[in-house]
Amino acid sequence: MTRPFTPKIVTANDLRNGRVVYLTSDDRWADEFTEAEILTDEADAEMRLVFALGQSRAVVGPYLADVVRTPEGAAPKHFRETFRATGPSFEGVA
Amino acid sequence: MYVQTEFDRAFLAERNRQFRAQVARRLDGSLTEEEFKPLRLMNGVYLQLHAYMLRVAIPYGTLDSARMEVLAEIAERWDRGFGHFTTRQNIQYNWPALVDIPDMLDRLADAGLHAVQTSGNTIRNVTADHFAGAAADEIADPRPVAELIRQWSTDHPEFQFLPRKFKIAVTGSPIDRAVTKAHDIGLRMLERGGEAGFEVIVGGGLGRTPMIGEVMRDFLPTEDLLPYLESIVSTYNRLGRRNNKYKARIKITVREEGLESFRARVEERFAELRPGFTGADRGILAQIEAMFAPPALRDADTGTYHSLRAENPAFRAFTDVNVAPHKAPGHGILTVSLKAHGAAPGDATADQMHALARIARVHGHDELRISHEQNVILPHVHLSSLPAVWDGLRAAGLATANVGLASDIIACPGMDYCALATARSIPVAREIATALRGVENEVGNLKIKISGCVNACGHHHVGHIGILGLERSGVETYQITLGGDATENAAIGVRAGPGFSAGEIVPAVERLVAAYLELRRDGDETFIETHRRVGMAPLKTALYGTGELRDAA
Ligand code: HEM
Ligand code: SF4
Numbered sequence: 001m002t003r004p005f006t007p008k009i010v011t012a013n014d015l016r017n018g019r020v021v022y023l024t025s026d027d028r029w030a031d032e033f034t035e036a037e038i039l040t041d042e043a044d045a046e047m048r049l050v051f052a053l054g055q056s057r058a059v060v061g062p063y064l065a066d067v068v069r070t071p072e073g074a075a076p077k078h079f080r081e082t083f084r085a086t087g088p089s090f091e092g093v094a
Numbered sequence: 095m096y097v098q099t100e101f102d103r104a105f106l107a108e109r110n111r112q113f114r115a116q117v118a119r120r121l122d123g124s125l126t127e128e129e130f131k132p133l134r135l136m137n138g139v140y141l142q143l144h145a146y147m148l149r150v151a152i153p154y155g156t157l158d159s160a161r162m163e164v165l166a167e168i169a170e171r172w173d174r175g176f177g178h179f180t181t182r183q184n185i186q187y188n189w190p191a192l193v194d195i196p197d198m199l200d201r202l203a204d205a206g207l208h209a210v211q212t213s214g215n216t217i218r219n220v221t222a223d224h225f226a227g228a229a230a231d232e233i234a235d236p237r238p239v240a241e242l243i244r245q246w247s248t249d250h251p252e253f254q255f256l257p258r259k260f261k262i263a264v265t266g267s268p269i270d271r272a273v274t275k276a277h278d279i280g281l282r283m284l285e286r287g288g289e290a291g292f293e294v295i296v297g298g299g300l301g302r303t304p305m306i307g308e309v310m311r312d313f314l315p316t317e318d319l320l321p322y323l324e325s326i327v328s329t330y331n332r333l334g335r336r337n338n339k340y341k342a343r344i345k346i347t348v349r350e351e352g353l354e355s356f357r358a359r360v361e362e363r364f365a366e367l368r369p370g371f372t373g374a375d376r377g378i379l380a381q382i383e384a385m386f387a388p389p390a391l392r393d394a395d396t397g398t399y400h401s402l403r404a405e406n407p408a409f410r411a412f413t414d415v416n417v418a419p420h421k422a423p424g425h426g427i428l429t430v431s432l433k434a435h436g437a438a439p440g441d442a443t444a445d446q447m448h449a450l451a452r453i454a455r456v457h458g459h460d461e462l463r464i465s466h467e468q469n470v471i472l473p474h475v476h477l478s479s480l481p482a483v484w485d486g487l488r489a490a491g492l493a494t495a496n497v498g499l500a501s502d503i504i505a506c507p508g509m510d511y512c513a514l515a516t517a518r519s520i521p522v523a524r525e526i527a528t529a530l531r532g533v534e535n536e537v538g539n540l541k542i543k544i545s546g547c548v549n550a551c552g553h554h555h556v557g558h559i560g561i562l563g564l565e566r567s568g569v570e571t572y573q574i575t576l577g578g579d580a581t582e583n584a585a586i587g588v589r590a591g592p593g594f595s596a597g598e599i600v601p602a603v604e605r606l607v608a609a610y611l612e613l614r615r616d617g618d619e620t621f622i623e624t625h626r627r628v629g630m631a632p633l634k635t636a637l638y639g640t641g642e643l644r645d646a647a
Contacts, residue, residue: 016121017191018145057123060141079570080509084143088510089521090438 012059138209154222166447217247224465236266257334275584300550389459440468449490501527508546517563609636
């Protein structure tokens with residue numbers, strides 16, 4: 001077990017309205033990335049995902065996403081997750 | 095305009111009632127997501143990056159003002175006040191809540207609109223030339239046939255679980271505005287010995303394995319159309335690969351089977367099926383044709399139009415660029431650009447949709463079209479109405495004079511919305527449009543098309559300049575293809591070389607355009623013509639310079 005584990009969060013979309021949500025340490029689904037529980041241990045991450053998969057009346061499509069530590073706190077590792085966290089780069093018409 | 099039948103209404107009402115119950119059962123936990131997903135997809139509901147997405151079909155791109163008003167109302171009441179018109183002549187709503195979708199579908203059904211077969215391995219929304227019924231170069235209006243195909247394919251019992259999705263496009267003109275050669279089946283109307291029929295093209299497609307369709311029948315009489323289509327789809331249904339999603343489209347089936355052998359099988363099946371079509375379909379077609387009778391066009395003076403053109407350069411530029419020849423004297427086909435410089439291609443606000451509906455009602459015989467190029471067409475406008483139409487469009491921010499120019503870009507939603515995307519498309523489109531604004535009139539006809547992943551929803555393979563957004567080592571990278579063509583001279587573009595970063599892609603396109611201006615013979619030679627004459631080398635040099643970099647390419 002020498003392979004370093006990339007920290008993760010659990011994210012999904014809200015079942016009723018489809019919005020991006022994050023699993024918090026107190027088992028809520030929050031709108032803000034900053035509220036997400038950061039999982040630094042592989043076994044923990046698996047357990048939290050299993051918990052999320054059991055929440056199919058609240059959310060749809062939960063999965064683990066990689067995060068990185070930055071001076072400002074945790075941030076999504078992949079730009080896809082950054083866009084999910086911040087919304088479309090441009091909305092509306094002009 | 096096609097008038098919904100009682101059967102259509104009953105079918106939609108039942109379908110919506112079922113879906114409402116399915117949504118309720120998903121919300122109360124009786125259905126799991128695995129069970130619900132195929133059901134929602136059958137009703138045009140996708141899960142995207144930030145929200146659900148509802149895709150609504152606009153059959154053969156034709157709307158009247160009442161339907162356009164309903165599309166606007168849906169955007170206002172249940173979405174964020176705008177919608178996205180797509181290359182498939184659909185509209186996508188990007189922010190619907192699942193709990194609201196049954197109400198949205200009911201409201202759409204009031205106007206005869208729906209999301210049936212906008213997803214899944216079915217025959218999808220049939221697309222057609224957006225100038226249908228109006229173009230000066232057309233043999234006949236292709237929409238009655240498109241409507242016949244819609245009726246035949248909707249809920250067709252044998253074709254609900256094809257090996258893969260299936261797209262049909264129809265044009266009534268030798269000038270191909272419907273990209274028929276990049277569809278599973280493309281139909282091009284022809285006349286032979288006074289009889290109308292179709293050239294049948296099979297096995298075109300974009301996606302990760304782009305291919306130009308091949309002629310399966312060089313002339314099919316119209317009366318044989320449905321049995322022949324049924325023979326193609328049923329042969330494909332039997333032979334198509336179900337074990338590999340990437341090899342499941344008919345384009346692969348035809349190539350694996352061989353064109354001759356596939357054709358022989360289709361003809362064999364046709365011989366079996368043809369006797370079963372005893373003419374009911376032709377009776378229906380005749381009824382449909384009556385519904386598409388051309389509007390009662392006026393014979394009026396066009397003096398006001400010509401005098402405003404003479405005195406107002408902005409109006410002149412607008413009509414030069416956005417108005418195409420109509421078959422009737424004194425009329426024009428007006429394309430309303432949804433590509434204001436810096437806007438997201440294909441997006442329209444509810445207010446803009448209302449304005450378009452109003453203008454169509456007053457000045458356009460109540461007809462509107464959505465083009466695969468993500469613009470809105472007013473197909474029948476008397477030239478004397480254009481000054482008033484132009485005023486109305488300007489007030490709604492819809493008078494951009496750029497149709498067919500560099501900023502009239504097709505772009506898919508990309509990673510701003512799409513869950514499958516590998517990079518963003520919309521910001522690239524916005525930046526290119528803004529950067530080329532100053533030179534685009536001088537440049538003239540140039541098709542730039544952008545997709546956010548290999549699925550090619552933005553048609554990049556058939557763009558004169560195609561841009562494909564990918565991910566390389568954790569960042570967005572954009573690959574350029576050159577020489578694609580979406581017309582009757584359809585061609586798949588060729589990759590120019592290594593990709594560009596998000597910061598490099600716009601300057602790279604600017605260099606291409608500057609090189610073209612240097613290279614062209616004269617102002618009449620378009621980008622694609624110059625490219626065909628000079629080949630790839632000078633354009634590669636513009637992109638990558640000479641020497642080392644160039645060799646690496
Ligand atoms: C946002 C949700 C969308 C999803 C999930 C999606 C998915 C796909 C996929 C998987 C393919 C590849 C099919 C294949 O190669 O077998 C494809 C192709 C295509 N899609 Fe989309 N697409 C989406 C949006 C759009 C939009 C917005 C448009 C119109 C602007 C569009 C038009 C097309 C076209 C024209 C093709 C290529 C033609 C072909 O089927 O070969 N799609 N899409
Ligand atoms: S091309 Fe890719 S990114 Fe663009 S809409 Fe299609 S699937 Fe999404």
